[in-house]
Amino acid sequence: xxxxxxxxxxxxxxxxxxxxxxxxxxxxxxxxxxxxxxxxxxxxxxxxxxxxxxxxxxxxxxxxxxxxxxxxxxxxxxxxxxxxxxxxxxxxxxxxxxxxxxxxxxxxxxxxxxxxxxxxxxxxxxxxxxxxxxxxxxxxxxxxxxxxxxxxxxxxxxxxxxxxxxxxxxxxxxxxxxxxxxxxxxxxxxxxxxxxxxxxxxxxxxxxxxxxxxxxxxxxxxxxxxxxxxxxxxxxxxxxxxxxxxxxxxxxxxxxxxxxxxxxxxxxxxxxxxxxxxxxxxxxxxxxxxxxxxxxxxxxxxxxxxxxxxxxxxxxxxxxxxxxxxxxxxxxxxxxxxxxxxxxxxxx
Numbered sequence: 465x466x467x468x469x470x471x472x473x474x475x476x477x478x479x480x481x482x483x484x485x486x487x488x489x490x491x492x493x494x495x496x497x498x499x500x501x502x503x504x505x506x507x508x509x510x511x512x513x514x515x516x517x518x519x520x521x522x523x524x525x526x527x528x529x530x531x532x533x534x535x536x537x538x539x540x541x542x543x544x545x546x547x548x549x550x551x552x553x554x555x556x557x558x559x560x561x562x563x564x565x566x567x568x569x570x571x572x573x574x575x576x577x578x579x580x581x582x583x584x585x586x587x588x589x590x591x592x593x594x595x596x597x598x599x600x601x602x603x604x605x606x607x608x609x610x611x612x613x614x615x616x617x618x619x620x621x622x623x624x625x626x627x628x629x630x631x632x633x634x635x636x637x638x639x640x641x642x643x644x645x646x647x648x649x650x651x652x653x654x655x656x657x658x659x660x661x662x663x664x665x666x667x668x669x670x671x672x673x674x675x676x677x678x679x680x681x682x683x684x685x686x687x688x689x690x691x692x693x694x695x696x697x698x699x700x701x702x703x704x705x706x707x708x709x710x711x712x713x714x715x716x717x718x719x720x721x722x723x724x725x726x727x728x729x730x731x732x733x734x735x736x737x738x739x740x741x742x743x744x745x746x747x748x749x750x751x752x753x754x755x756x757x758x759x760x761x762x763x764x765x766x767x768x769x770x771x772x773x774x775x776x777x778x779x780x781x782x783x784x785x786x787x788x789x790x791x792x793x794x795x796x797x798x799x800x801x802x803x804x805x806x807x808x809x810x811x812x
Contacts, residue, residue, distance in 0.1 A: 471582035553770025637671025698725020757802035
């Protein structure tokens, strides 16, 4: 692991003064600071080999015209289609407004050293967009109730007051329930996301179960299995669903990857996806249309979520929008393909 750049926070800690005092010394606005304190700050900078950014040192009231896109420490995160579409939307909106983006991975050491704060305090970036946030990311509480420009992309938290832009997951759950109920399905299984981790995933599942109940279809715990949003975990979850409920005629998966995993599971017990058991996904990733049969799904416009997230954060940064925290939702749509059929039309 490479050496982490010394931050203004490190200088403040080393010299025993506040971040404001270090900033004043950096910008030569330190007339009211004692010679002893000033010297202590300068000695700390020399000891730590601190090199202030151009903006931190000379242009404290100017914007960097740069945003940081922060993702969790996941294997091949930037290669994942979900993150890729969100980042594409962010990039297009940023360029349109004359901004650049930098990509950062929230590794354990990165979080321990609070480098996300350093980016803002050193004026290296004007704001942060965080993708892939879960309940494990407790450090986000540091932004609760502050005016520091951070926005959560495609998730939100009830316990913290933060900006967020998300797909309309409750609407997606209702769409899925109505679609399968309209096709005559009453024996339905659900592969959900990891419970207690992602609020939007819970909203999807809660809305799906509630709407089915309104349609007279009760989903028991035996008909719901957790997954981890991967093809492999979708297969394992579907294996368990089928073992528990041999009469299932339809499965709704909380994302397309798990739906494609359900395809594998069904074929493993000589059932044809679509013909024997209807499978409905959620996301509409590019491979959904190429599956055999093409996967019916709830389309989440992740490119637009990324773009709307970027526009919202920039409007707050530039003073075009109220800094009041808000949760914006992006509409979703049903995409019908070949993986879902009516109970009457399904192969007996």
